[in-house]
Amino acid sequence: MFEGNNGRNIALIKSSKDTRYATDSVVTHDGVKFPCWASSDLMSFRQKLGEDAYEKLDVIGIDEAQFFEDLYDFCCEAADQDGKTVIVAGLDGDYLRSFGSVLDIIPLADTITKLTARCEVCGKRAFFTFRKTEETKTELIGGADLYMPVCRQHYVNGQTVVEAARTVLESRKLHHQTDSSSQVEAAVSAL
Numbered sequence: 065m066f067e068g069n070n071g072r073n074i075a076l077i078k079s080s081k082d083t084r085y086a087t088d089s090v091v092t093h094d095g096v097k098f099p100c101w102a103s104s105d106l107m108s109f110r111q112k113l114g115e116d117a118y119e120k121l122d123v124i125g126i127d128e129a130q131f132f133e134d135l136y137d138f139c140c141e142a143a144d145q146d147g148k149t150v151i152v153a154g155l156d157g158d159y160l161r162s163f164g165s166v167l168d169i170i171p172l173a174d175t176i177t178k179l180t181a182r183c184e185v186c187g188k189r190a191f192f193t194f195r196k197t198e199e200t201k202t203e204l205i206g207g208a209d210l211y212m213p214v215c216r217q218h219y220v221n222g223q224t225v226v227e228a229a230r231t232v233l234e235s236r237k238l239h240h241q242t243d244s245s246s247q248v249e250a251a252v253s254a255l
C-alpha cells in the first residue's frame with residue numbers, strides 16, 4: 065500500500081500470470097515501474113492485505129484485468145459495498161474478440177477510456193490485436209514477439225490471410241508434413 069501525492073492510500077494488483085518484466089511490479093513497455101501485488105485472483109486480496117490496511121485503502125488499481133475470473137465480483141464489492149475507487153486496466157478483446165470479464169464490468173463503471181495503439185502496418189489508430197502465431201488458446205503471455213496492434217482494415221485482412229494460409233497448409237499436410245507456424249508467420253509479415 066502506498067500514499068499517493070494527494071494523501072490517498074493506493075494499492076495496485078496485477079495478474080501473477082504475467083511475469084514478463086517483473087513479478088512484483090507493473091511495468092510499461094518502456095520501463096516505467098510501479099510496485100504491486102501479483103495474484104492469481106482478486107477476492108483473496110483483502111485477506112492477504114489485512115482488514116485494517118484494507119479499511120484504510122482509498123484506491124485499488126487492477127492491471128491485466130482480462131486474466132481475473134473474479135473481476136466482476138471484486139469490483140462490485142470494492143466499489144459498491146466498500147466505497148473504494150477502483151481503476152481497472154485491461155484488454156477488452158483478445159486476438160479474436162471479447163476477453164475475460166472486462167466487458168462485464170462496463171455497466172459498473174463511472175467512466176471508461178478506450179485507449180488505442182498505432183497500427184504496425186499503416187500507422188492508423190489500432191483498435192485490435194493481431195496474433196502472429198498459430199496458437200489458438202485465449203491466454204498466451206507475450207509481447208511484440210506474438211502480437212501486433214492493427215487497425216480494423218489490417219485486422220480483417222490479417223485474419224483472412226491467416227485463414228487462407230491455414231486452409232492451404234492443412235490440405236498440404238495431408239500430403240507431407242510442413243512447418244505450418246513458420247509459413248503462417250511468413251504470410252503475416254507479407255501483410
Ligand SMILES: Nc1ncnc2c1ncn2[C@@H]1O[C@H](COP(=O)(O)OP(=O)(O)O)[C@@H](O)[C@H]1O
Nearest residue numbers: 091092093094095096127128153154155179181
Ligand atoms: N497515462 C499515460 N500517459 C502517458 N503515456 C502513457 C500513459 N499510460 C501509458 N503510457 C505510455 O503508453 C505506452 C504503452 O503503455 P503500456 O502500459 O506499456 O502498454 P499496454 O497498454 O500494452 O500495457 C508506454 O510507452 C507508456 O509510457
Ligand SMILES: Cc1cn([C@H]2C[C@H](O)[C@@H](COP(=O)(O)O)O2)c(=O)[nH]c1=O
Nearest residue numbers: 082157158159160193202203204205206
Ligand atoms: C491479444 C491477447 C493478449 N494476451 C496477453 C498478452 C500479454 O501478456 C497481455 C497483454 O499485455 P499488455 O501489456 O497490455 O500488452 O495479454 C493474451 O493472453 N491473449 C490475447 O489474445
